[in-house]
Amino acid sequence: MRLRPFFVLFGKELREQTRSYRLLIFGLVFVFFGLASPLLAKFTPEILKMVGTDQGVTIVLPEPTAADAVAQFVKNVSQIALFVLVFLTMGSVVTERERGTAAFVLVKPVSRESFLAAKLLTLWLCGTGAFALSALCAYGYTAVLFPAPSVASFVLGCALLLLHVLTFVTTTFFFSAVARSQVVAGVLSFLAWILLASLGGLGIVSEFLPGRLLSAATEAALGALVPWEPLVGCAAIIVVSFFGAVLAFRCWEP
């Protein structure tokens, strides 16, 4: 893979993310969940108490803690934010194939691997940037509303959550390279997501699945040790997805 064309493609991808407002949407969605999660954790019990009082029922809930705020953040990012992320990623390769712009680039001295790598790296970078902003907001609000968790533990927990997000970005990217349309890529990505989630009950296998990272992220943010199995599982999914995308894309003919 020659480096200069790669960086030219990478620059183009970054500009495209900015001009199409995808970067902005990435950022806004993640910041929203970063800010909303500690708030939801703090005020949900109070809201429920008020609703109960209106109806003559007394709901007693334990006092919320920083752990609830972290758990809420992990849940929001791993569900709704990830859903948005899949929507923003599913067209990354297939749209270029459909529109004919991939052929315009690939007839130049550019390898198909560079073309894909530049795209994936940009998606990762945008995802990481938006996530970092979100995590910063989540930590700030958590520290304001609750006794602040340790920064190192919180960062570690966020790193695990980020790995979970990037794993799904990469699988969506794979389906975008394989599928014939954006819609098919999106549907396949969600099916893969559901499949991986439903394998959670399969004993030792579940330890290696990305879903295991979610509980590990919540625990790690509060100081627990990080299990190695989901790290290996996610790394394997990322590598297989990327090289699968490369193989499929090598066979593609405009």
Place this chain on the structure above:
Amino acid sequence: MDAIRTSALAKSYERGKVLALNGLDLHVPEGSVFGFLGPNGAGKTTAIKILTGLVEPTSGEAWVAGERVGNASARLRAQIGYLSQEPRFYPWMTGRELLVFAGRLFGTRAATAGRRADELLEMSGLSRAARRRVGGYSGGMVQRLGIAQAIVSEPRILFLDEPCASLDPFGRRDVLEFIARLREKTTVLMSTHILEDVERVCDTVGIIDRGRMVVTARTDELGRRFAPPVVELGFETAAAAVAFASAWAEAAGASGPVATVEGEVVQLRAADLAQARASALRLVAAKSLPLARLETRSASLEDVFVRLVGATS
């Protein structure tokens, strides 16, 4: 020396059910402007896509600029330029950004790519639209931008798939003049349906039909070799033309020159034109037919095309 050469090139789709190329043997001399002619579905675009490394052949071999063709060959792609049949570019880029981007993909530094982009924008008449988004360009502007990006790296070999397809007469004239200027410095392979364009700029012509090369020859030789000159008689009425043709068939016999009728015009194809003309005039006089004109003309590329492609069809 051949700039482009293919040997028994074949490409099939849908597990062999559709044969786009069927043993194509193509030889394009270096420095020539090669007109790649053929009816719709003849395999022109498939052949170009294989030669540019975008598509893998099912069998056979191809060489471009001495490099064996394959989609992994970046060295080959560094030496070619390509304009697709329906050029598509990033609509969010401006015309200038697109040319700079295309230039930089060839490894050119940003400043050099910028200068080259300005030069090409000027050359293609797009300077005023340089900072406008490509998404807002008209069809003709996109076509001109397409040609500009195809030559951004000053390629040794240029592939143009229907370059004049969506141009107005002025744009078409400019593009053809531009292609003609590239001669000697660049080998151009240009696919087209427009025979007039081929006659205007191409020095060599290849006619492809059903995935096979029917003929390759120099443009000026083609008519002589494949369609002899014709004697054309224009009558005042269609009935007179028909009467002449039947009298001619009777007089010339089965082995004589054939007369074809189209409306009021009769065409005679004969090896000995002088004799055919004299015989025709004698017959007109004998039958007292109302003749409006008589002329001898060389066969056009259209005559050759219809004759050769018609024969294989």
